[in-house]
Each structure stands twice: as structure tokens, then as C-alpha cells.
Amino acid sequence: MLSEENILLLSQIKLPPMMEIITAEQLMEYLGDYILDAKPKEISEIQRLNYEQNMSDAMAILHKLQTGLDVNVKFTGVRVFEYTPECIVFDLLDIPLYHGWLVDPQVADIVKAVGNCSYNQLVEKIISCKQSDNSELVSEGFVAEQFLNNTATQLTYHGLCELTSAVQEGELCVFFRNNHFSTMTKYKGQLYLLVTDQGFLTEEKVVWESLHNVDGDGNFCDSEFHLRPPSDPETVYRGQQDQIDQDYLMALSLQQEQQNQEINWEQIPEGISDLELAKKLQEEEDRRASQYYQEQEQAAAQVQQVQGAASPASGRQSGSNERKRKEPREKEREKEKNSCVLL
Numbered sequence: 001m002l003s004e005e006n007i008l009l010l011s012q013i014k015l016p017p018m019m020e021i022i023t024a025e026q027l028m029e030y031l032g033d034y035i036l037d038a039k040p041k042e043i044s045e046i047q048r049l050n051y052e053q054n055m056s057d058a059m060a061i062l063h064k065l066q067t068g069l070d071v072n073v074k075f076t077g078v079r080v081f082e083y084t085p086e087c088i089v090f091d092l093l094d095i096p097l098y099h100g101w102l103v104d105p106q107v108a109d110i111v112k113a114v115g116n117c118s119y120n121q122l123v124e125k126i127i128s129c130k131q132s133d134n135s136e137l138v139s140e141g142f143v144a145e146q147f148l149n150n151t152a153t154q155l156t157y158h159g160l161c162e163l164t165s166a167v168q169e170g171e172l173c174v175f176f177r178n179n180h181f182s183t184m185t186k187y188k189g190q191l192y193l194l195v196t197d198q199g200f201l202t203e204e205k206v207v208w209e210s211l212h213n214v215d216g217d218g219n220f221c222d223s224e225f226h227l228r229p230p231s232d233p234e235t236v237y238r239g240q241q242d243q244i245d246q247d248y249l250m251a252l253s254l255q256q257e258q259q260n261q262e263i264n265w266e267q268i269p270e271g272i273s274d275l276e277l278a279k280k281l282q283e284e285e286d287r288r289a290s291q292y293y294q295e296q297e298q299a300a301a302q303v304q305q306v307q308g309a310a311s312p313a314s315g316r317q318s319g320s321n322e323r324k325r326k327e328p329r330e331k332e333r334e335k336e337k338n339s340c341v342l343l
Contacts, residue, residue: 028062035059035092058088065089071176072118073154075103078162082118096173098166098184100159101151113143122148154178155214163211164191175211184211187225195220203230 015022015030035055043051061069064086072082078098081087090097103114117125122144129141154177167173167186175184175193183194185208192208200206205228209218222228 028065031065032059032062038092038094054088054092057085058092061086061089069181071097072120073099073101073176074116074118075101075114075122076116078102078159078166082120090174096167096171097176098163098173099176100155100163101177102156102159102162103147104156104158109143110147113140114147153214153216157214160211160214164189167191192221192225193218200230206230 035058039051039055040047064070069086069089070084071086072084074080074082078100079096081097081099087097101119103110105111114122126141126145126148129137129144132138132141163175164186167184169186169189171186173184175182183196185192185194187208191211193211195203195206195209203220205222206220207223207228208221208225210221211218220228220230
């Protein structure tokens with residue numbers, strides 16, 4: 001289910017009694033109706049025109065909520081994002097949007113390398129610095145690249161501290177991490193994420209998971225925030241590790257994709273025929289694909305090594321076996337992709 005819908009269901013939107021399953025199309029209808037009904041009544045003509053324009057822009061991109069919104073974090077604050085049309089949805093719904101991918105201000109070289117860049121701008125800066133003849137710029141680009149690689153899970157301890165301080169007690173908000181949006185709240189000074197994974201459908205008492213470290217190893221709680229261990233911890237462990245693996249690989253692949261998305265047109269000779277140009281473009285695409293899969297395999301091997309070292313001797317299975325067990329679950333998710341279960 002969409003994080004925005006989860007928040008509204010917890011606070012504003014009411015569904016018909018006994019409704020347990022809802023389609024993505026129905027969710028979009030509820031969300032659109034809520035935006036229309038939330039229009040301010042007593043505002044000036046200029047404010048009304050501005051609101052109507054924002055509402056029109058939001059309706060135009062509402063369908064993207066089913067697949068993901070384009071948000072571009074900045075590394076200077078938990079509420080700092082580069083403005084994109086998709087951000088209008090959060091503004092209209094009055095839902096706070098947070099992230100925890102921050103640079104530690106005490107690490108001077110990273111602060112200098114990252115500056116006030118958004119993620120997309122930083123990727124472009126890294127590419128530019130790598131091609132520079134200035135050794136200082138090359139070094140700065142290397143530092144920035146290392147920061148992205150070392151924080152590929154998109155949450156830092158400094159960011160977690162800032163999140164804990166910024167989120168208000170009892171506030172319902174959206175947390176962006178690893179290209180996912182999660183419903184987040186704060187209870188007695190501790191951050192919690194709403195548990196929405198399909199693997200928890202049979203765990204009726206598990207509602208929240210604490211967010212107290214960057215590794216994703218939280219404590220599960222019920223609706224009253226009392227500790228509620230899952231009835232099948234081994235299954236939950238495998239599900240958590242699968243999710244961490246997927247998020248880590250996705251973050252790495254997206255970073256690499258953006259770093260490689262531009263072709264160096266200066267190296268293409270003038271007067272080249274369309275056929276030769278097409279061949280060069282295909283060769284470049286093949287090279288990128290080969291590099292991408294090699295990095296995926298390397299990253300997967302690293303994750304398996306870490307899991308092998310961290311798993312107890314009592315014997316959690318290897319990463320490859322976990323992925324084999326994961327396949328039926330992925331097929332089941334594919335069947336359910338067009339519907340959501342209300343938790």
C-alpha cells in the first residue's frame with residue numbers, strides 16, 4: 001500500500017467496513033477525492049489559482065504513486081529535497097517527507113566534496129571531476145564517490161540522529177530510503193516504521209518496526225508499541241535479509257546507472273554515418289550491460305560473505321539458498337501487484 005494512503009487511512013480517510021482488499025485503482029480514486037475535498041475554502045483569488053494549478057499538476061502525476069515518485073534528496077537536512085513536481089502531492093496532502101541520507105558535518109573532506117548538491121547533481125559532479133586535469137578536483141570527486149558507495153543504503157548515523165530530533169512525537173510522516181516510501185511515526189522518543197511487507201500478512205499482531213540503526217535490524221511491535229516478536233522468527237530473518245540485499249543492490253545499480261547514462265559525444269567523429277553511429281551506441285550499451293551485471297554479481301557476493309560471517313552457527317542458510325526460497329514468494333507478489341491488503 002502507498003505510504004501516503006497509509007497515513008491518510010490512519011488519520012483521515014475512512015474505508016467501508018469489512019473491506020480487507022483494495023486495488024491500486026481504488027486507492028487512486030480515494031486519494032484523488034481527498035485532494036479535491038481538501039481544497040481550502042477561505043483563500044484569496046491568487047491563492048485559489050495557485051492551489052488549483054498545484055492540484056492539476058498533482059492529478060497529472062498521481063498514477064506514478066503506483067510505481068514510485070521522483071524525489072531527489074539533498075545531503076544537508078532530513079527535510080531537504082530538490083523540488084520536483086512529484087513533491088506537490090506531499091504538499092497538498094500536508095504530509096511531511098523525510099530522509100536520513102546526511103553528511104556528517106564533522107567530516108570536513110566529505111562536506112566539501114558533497115557541498116549543497118542534490119543526489120543527481122553530485123553524480124554529475126563526480127563524472128565531471130573524474131574527467132578533470134585538476135588533481136584537487138579528481139580527489140574531491142573520489143571522496144564524493146566513496147561517500148555514495150559507503151552509504152548506499154541511504155541512511156547514515158548522523159541522519160538517524162537528526163531524524164530522531166526532527167520528527168515530532170506522534171507525528172505521522174513518510175520516510176524515503178532506498179527508493180522506497182515508508183510510513184513513519186515517533187512514540188516515546190523512538191522512531192517506528194509501519195510493517196507492510198507481504199511476509200507479515202499472517203503476523204496480525206506485528207504492526208511497527210523500530211528504526212534505531214542503519215542496518216535495518218529493528219524490533220517488532222504491536223499497535224500499542226509493545227514488543228511483539230513474530231511467531232516465525234526464522235522466516236522474518238530471511239525476509240529481512242532478502243530485503244536488505246535487494247535494497248543494497250538496487251541502490252548500487254541506480255547509482256551506477258546514473259553515472260553511466262551520459263555518452264561522451266565529443267569522442268564520436270564528425271561525419272559518421274547513421275549505421276556506424278548505431279553500432280557505436282550498441283557497443284556502448286553492451287559494455288554498460290556487462291559492467292552492470294558484473295557489479296551486481298560482485299555486490300551479491302559481498303552481501304553473502306557478510307551474511308556468512310554474521311549468521312549464527314546454528315545455521316541460517318546461505319544467501320543462495322535464501323534466494324531459492326524467495327522465488328515462490330516473488331511469484332506470489334507478482335500475482336498480488338495490482339491489489340493491496342489492508343494491514
